[in-house]
Amino acid sequence: MTFEKITVVGLDLAKNVFQVHAIDDVGNVIVRRQLRRNQLLHFFEQLPPCLVGMEACSTSHYWARELGALGFDVKLMPPVYVKPYVKRGKNDAADAEAICEAVTRPTMRFVPVKNCERQALLMQHKTRDLFVRQRTALINALRGHLAEFGIITPQGKFGLKAALEALHVAKDHLPEPSWQPFKHIQMQLEELSNKIAELDRTIMQWCRDQGAARRLMTIPGVGFLTAAAIAASVGNAEEFKSARQFAAWLGLTPRQNSSGGKERLGRISKQGDRTIRRLLVVGATAVIRRARIDAPSFPWIAKLLQRKPARMVSVAIANKTARVAWALLRREETYRHAAV
Template identity: 50%
Template sequence: MAIVRVGLDIAKQVFQVHGVDGHGKTILQKTLSRPQVLTYFARLPVCLIGIEACSSSHYWARELRRFGHDVRLMAPHFVTPYRKNGKNDANDAEAICEAVGRPNMRFVPVKTEEAQAVLTLHRARELLVSERVALSNQIRGLLGEFGIAVATGMAKLRQVMTELHTGARALPLLAKETIAELYERMLSLDSKAAEYERKIAMLAAQSEPAKRLMKIEGVGPITATALVASVGDGKLFRSGREFAAWLGLTPKQYSSGGKSRLGGITKRGDVRLRTLLIHGTRSAMRSMAGKTDHKSRWVAELQRRSCNPVAAVALAARNARTIWAMLVRGTEYRVA
């Protein structure tokens, strides 16, 4: 019988293929080298192909779709339960083949080259920001060795470094020179991160979906471009609640025997998107204080009943549902 479903376990050089027919019977088990992959699938009759969402998976999905195949990406933790035996390439490919055929499986949107290029800019900026934080912490720690305690915030650190430069604070010459060199490196990272942010702002201004999303409270150029590049048109998700669950903004369930118990958020999905949304809502909540519109009153009631972090996550989940609706329907933001 013809192959109807294939599980493809990808790697750098060795690729494992597992195919089944319409009855689920295994009729293909094959190992391919990297140069053989495209040639092999170009000759294979059109079928459903499953791949774990990992490094280079979006590239292979785009390439295989050019041959007419229906390629779907899945999070690795959704594939693991379908692996029957020990972990190896053949068992992984079999598990992928089984998982991709499940009717209720959740799939990862396949990104275009343009979307991946935008996310490359985001990843580079995040690396610079993390390096800047590491340098600032190193400087604070070194200053602390000489009895100089620096308060939280980059502004306080800059103030102390200015005082060191002007001689208002004394340090041994060698320590002063070393810390000054670290501070110069931090300033160069500041400059480069600002350059990346300007590029992201330009991309947001050129993107029609991003411009619409930026009208939501707490969604700026960085969040908007990251969402558009990662999610696309949002049609892979059946509802806004499913999109919020994919982001990990919904509660964990510990329900049994008819008793429903909800815990903290699941933290599944894209960590960066979830972080951007939550940080954005924290900023938005400050500007919403004292306002009388429905959304602001809803946030204020949440803050009264619980606390600011819970309200921020709840608002982020609400914004996620709004974002899904705007991307799928192509509508403008309407203040609730």
């Protein structure tokens, strides 16, 4: 089989079986076949350098780096943008054909390929989030078990401390079979808290060594976790044409349902990076607390709070913060407070 005429390849990724759909410059199908994982790189070594399209999913950045090293122009696309090109029948061959069609569209939006360092940095955030969820589950379990013995403790930040103090006081009055489970939960909580603190120190040190992260931390409501997540995820701010496009990438812009010249805006789309979006909204709540104490320093937030609920205002602040972050990354500047 001759591969010299291939100009575009659509690659549908999976764990072990991959589907390839390759066409020439006029759209004729040259290759349509399945490949095992150990056959994939050998197959592409036989192809001339061309455009390769893939969906941005698990392992996609790894394969993009591997194929890029072979000289291919690799483009990653959000799966939601590829779905309209799938014809009747959902299977690997149809998906690969849809990818091959979508990657050639001039208006298609692509996902930047992350290098190993950026993926490792984001892995720290994901691991920290995992530990936080596990700690929350253990706290809920501890409070639930204590409630079974009539010991009620508060929720929130100080709930864990109150629960541990209540456990220490009531230990001698609890049934002996409960001592071991409570001890294991307490030990696991201490271990997770230490691991989270260790990751926090690592992320904070990375922020101190990176100019982009230091600039982001000058924005009100942006701490070291948010700054590190944005700096690691974005990489190059020029990948986004405008601040609004960056905010839309994070899912912080209103969902539109407009037709017939009538513009209808709904809630935010939530179609972007949920980790950064959550961090920005949490940081915005801290800004709201400061604005309520020192309203003259945040006049527009104070006026907005008079008309809108605090949760809606926090999302608006997160949207604005995302746009400011894009501007600082693009211009390599630090945040300057507006004159009051």
